[in-house]
Amino acid sequence: MSAKKERVIPSEYIPEVGSHVETIDGQDYLITNDAMYTFYQRTKGEFSPFFLSMRDDKKLLGCKCSKCGLVRVPPFLTHCPDCNFAPTEMIEVEQVGVMNSTPPITYFATSLFQHMAPYGRGRVIFNGADTAMSVILYTTTGILVPGIITKGTEVKLIFKDNRIGEMTDVFCVPTTELTQEQVNKKGLQESEIDWESPVEPELPEVSDKDVADYNAALKEIKSIIEEMNANERARKDIAGWKRDILIKTMGGRFAISIDDGNIELEERELTSPDFVMVCENPRTLLDGLAYRGAITDSVINKKLWISKNMEFNTIFKLDRMARSVARSKKI
Amino acid sequence: MSKRVGIVGAGVTPFKGTWREKTYYELAQMATREAVKDAQVPIQDVDAAFYGIYNDIFERTAIPEHAIHGLLGMQNKFGIRITTGGATGAYTMSAAHAYLAAGRFKTALVLGVEKATDCFDFSSMSATPEVIKSIGWSGDSFFEQPIGWSASDSYAEVVLAYKDEHPEDLKPEITAQISAQLSQQVRDNVHAQRQFDQVTAEEVLNSRLVAYPFRELEICVYSEGAAALILAEEDTARAISKNTGNPVVWITGVGESNEHSFAGKNQKDMSRIMSDHDASHRAYGMAGIEDPTKSIQIVELHDAFVHQLEISMAEFGLAPLGNADSLIEENLMTPGGKYLVNPCGGLIYCGHAVGASNIMSAWSARNELIKRNLKTALLHGTGSTIAQYTACMILEHE
Ligand SMILES: [Zn+2]
Numbered sequence: 001m002s003a004k005k006e007r008v009i010p011s012e013y014i015p016e017v018g019s020h021v022e023t024i025d026g027q028d029y030l031i032t033n034d035a036m037y038t039f040y041q042r043t044k045g046e047f048s049p050f051f052l053s054m055r056d057d058k059k060l061l062g063c064k065c066s067k068c069g070l071v072r073v074p075p076f077l078t079h080c081p082d083c084n085f086a087p088t089e090m091i092e093v094e095q096v097g098v099m100n101s102t103p104p105i106t107y108f109a110t111s112l113f114q115h116m117a118p119y120g121r122g123r124v125i126f127n128g129a130d131t132a133m134s135v136i137l138y139t140t141t142g143i144l145v146p147g148i149i150t151k152g153t154e155v156k157l158i159f160k161d162n163r164i165g166e167m168t169d170v171f172c173v174p175t176t177e178l179t180q181e182q183v184n185k186k187g188l189q190e191s192e193i194d195w196e197s198p199v200e201p202e203l204p205e206v207s208d209k210d211v212a213d214y215n216a217a218l219k220e221i222k223s224i225i226e227e228m229n230a231n232e233r234a235r236k237d238i239a240g241w242k243r244d245i246l247i248k249t250m251g252g253r254f255a256i257s258i259d260d261g262n263i264e265l266e267e268r269e270l271t272s273p274d275f276v277m278v279c280e281n282p283r284t285l286l287d288g289l290a291y292r293g294a295i296t297d298s299v300i301n302k303k304l305w306i307s308k309n310m311e312f313n314t315i316f317k318l319d320r321m322a323r324s325v326a327r328s329k330k331i
Numbered sequence: 332m333s334k335r336v337g338i339v340g341a342g343v344t345p346f347k348g349t350w351r352e353k354t355y356y357e358l359a360q361m362a363t364r365e366a367v368k369d370a371q372v373p374i375q376d377v378d379a380a381f382y383g384i385y386n387d388i389f390e391r392t393a394i395p396e397h398a399i400h401g402l403l404g405m406q407n408k409f410g411i412r413i414t415t416g417g418a419t420g421a422y423t424m425s426a427a428h429a430y431l432a433a434g435r436f437k438t439a440l441v442l443g444v445e446k447a448t449d450c451f452d453f454s455s456m457s458a459t460p461e462v463i464k465s466i467g468w469s470g471d472s473f474f475e476q477p478i479g480w481s482a483s484d485s486y487a488e489v490v491l492a493y494k495d496e497h498p499e500d501l502k503p504e505i506t507a508q509i510s511a512q513l514s515q516q517v518r519d520n521v522h523a524q525r526q527f528d529q530v531t532a533e534e535v536l537n538s539r540l541v542a543y544p545f546r547e548l549e550i551c552v553y554s555e556g557a558a559a560l561i562l563a564e565e566d567t568a569r570a571i572s573k574n575t576g577n578p579v580v581w582i583t584g585v586g587e588s589n590e591h592s593f594a595g596k597n598q599k600d601m602s603r604i605m606s607d608h609d610a611s612h613r614a615y616g617m618a619g620i621e622d623p624t625k626s627i628q629i630v631e632l633h634d635a636f637v638h639q640l641e642i643s644m645a646e647f648g649l650a651p652l653g654n655a656d657s658l659i660e661e662n663l664m665t666p667g668g669k670y671l672v673n674p675c676g677g678l679i680y681c682g683h684a685v686g687a688s689n690i691m692s693a694w695s696a697r698n699e700l701i702k703r704n705l706k707t708a709l710l711h712g713t714g715s716t717i718a719q720y721t722a723c724m725i726l727e728h729e
Pocket of ligand 1: 065066067068069070080081082083086
């Protein structure tokens with residue numbers, strides 16, 4: 001994340017002043033660009049110690065009831081309603097915990113959260129706490145898919161390098177993806193973790209038939225990619241986008257390169273692709289590109305793996321291109 | 332001794348993905364006009380108004396009901412707005428019931444209305460992302476909103492936690508079959524947003540995963556529309572009924588429960604929807620229902636997601652917790668089965684015009700009780716983060 005000055009509302013989301021007319025059954029209706037906006041200098045009030053210690057000291061605080069001893073993390077109250085409002089006191093808890101239940105994963109986020117999708121959001125009971133704290137969840141192994149983090153998975157709290165005193169200052173990853181030293185370290189930071197060694201799924205041994213199937217599928221993929229490249233709508237879907245993708249399947253490997261509207265398939269190995277795609281059966285990718293089911297579904301269903309979580313975005317663009325080509329044919 | 336309260340009139344507007352032709356003022360009046368026409372009561376004879384409007388952002392104003400009070404003919408009378416997330420409509424009926432049962436008023440208008448798709452995302456040039464974003468402002472603003480809370484991911488949390496405990500339940504082919512069945516039932520609902528969107532179970536299974544494990548055809552669709560009821564205390568209700576010739580549908584049980592919004596010890600059990608359990612059982616208790624499996628014939632259930640419909644039915648005691656798939660596998664809710672669930676198509680096919688949805692469900696339950704000459708219906712509204720809120724009602728037709 002850069003430290004450049006950011007606006008509370010990025011300017012690309014702000015519409016121009018204007019209006020238009022929509023006609024329904026011969027009647028005109030006036031529709032006006034509008035916004036309801038309110039800016040805040042909002043206090044974190046009694047939560048300030050929690051957010052400040054996260055930001056400045058990389059500590060995780062909870063509150064302990066002076067009567068029943070229940071430890072709530074985050075410390076969202078000052079007096080315990082279970083004990084006739086007995087006072088609580090701030091205590092520090094550990095930065096390792098377990099998932100209270102299996103977390104959902106958001107793949108298609110709204111404009112507010114697109115920059116962090118796909119992300120898991122789930123509840124962690126940190127060691128020393130009795131209640132669960134909602135956190136963002138990631139994996140270092142590649143794309144985040146169902147099954148990597150489930151109920152009972154032990155996770156570690158990771159601190160972002162740049163912290164602003166919000167819940168987005170932290171996230172969790174499974175402890176199995178870290179060294180013991182990292183798991184033990186208090187205040188472990190994002191930059192101390194290895195994000196560059198995704199765990200690629202292994203492909204099975206190939207038979208002659210697999211190679212023949214691969215060659216047949218590749219031919220079809222190639223013709224679809226060519227069709228996409230010639231389609232104006234599809235080209236728009238990848239305007240301003242640049243990616244070199246290495247695709248590994250059971251029968252062979254090839255590359256797809258995307259460059260500001262151009263898309264091309266090349267039968268060669270890439271030495272430094274932007275990301276790697278692995279799908280056992282090349283037809284999984286073929287079906288998606290041919291608009292027979294979404295490629296995003298194949299990713300979520302673990303039929304197609306990608307090496308970088310954030311590249312789900314590129315997969316989404318490929319789906320849109322498939323849709324654009326299909327729609328052009330309809331007309 | 333509290334008074335008996337019944338439904339003597341009802342009306343709904345068409346539920347549509349977008350109503351470019353109407354503002355929420357006119358939608359509110361349309362439903363009200365239908366309801367007073369149905370009850371054959373002039374609006375001047377209605378003593379009080381109860382407004383169910385969920386989200387200020389959708390209506391783009393912070394006291395949205397103030398402007399409709401006068402144009403509904405309610406000037407100089409009691410008017411109150413209820414807002415409890417998805418459960419807004421059910422809670423609005425519950426509030427109106429309490430005032431009438433207490434003898435404060437003889438008649439009341441219950442009016443639910445909602446806009447949604449005026450919200451518009453100018454970066455994708457479509458409404459849906461902005462609608463979802465607007466609902467996102469409903470999450471806890473200190474601890475949850477900033478990390479991407481959404482209505483779907485919070486309900487998915489509950490469904491996934493239920494599946495942690497019961498991995499064999501809520502099978503994809505069963506949720507798909509329920510959705511397909513609802514799409515058949517909606518055919519008879521002329522006000523539904525998706526009246527002619529019949530789908531097969533296979534099509535549901537092939538629809539896009541929007542938020543795992545929810546597929547596109549297993550999620551309620553956002554709608555715009557309004558629904559209104561005229562409620563009356565016993566003597567007035569009987570007089571109105573005599574006049575219209577329509578039987579009174581009595582509200583014999585009411586129950587509500589709001590859970591903790593945080594999970595863990597002494598807080599929310601993520602694998603349960605205790606609010607559904609407690610609210611329904613409180614309503615059974617008030618109605619004198621000992622065994623709901625013997626009494627309940629119609630269920631108008633707030634199906635935000637098919638998976639949650641199944642869990643809710645289990646929490647109501649109408650299917651075993653852990654084997655909610657028996658709803659289909661043992662034909663409990665298949666056509667001709669023990670329970671008629673969401674004859675209106677539910678919120679997945681009729682649409683979810685939030686403040687109006689549960690009131691539309693009451694409109695449907697009343698119609699079905701009278702039309703099919705059945706006795707007892709259970710009405711349900713769910714809302715807020717992690718299915719925190721529930722309001723339930725028992726409707727009875729003599
Ligand atoms: Zn206590």
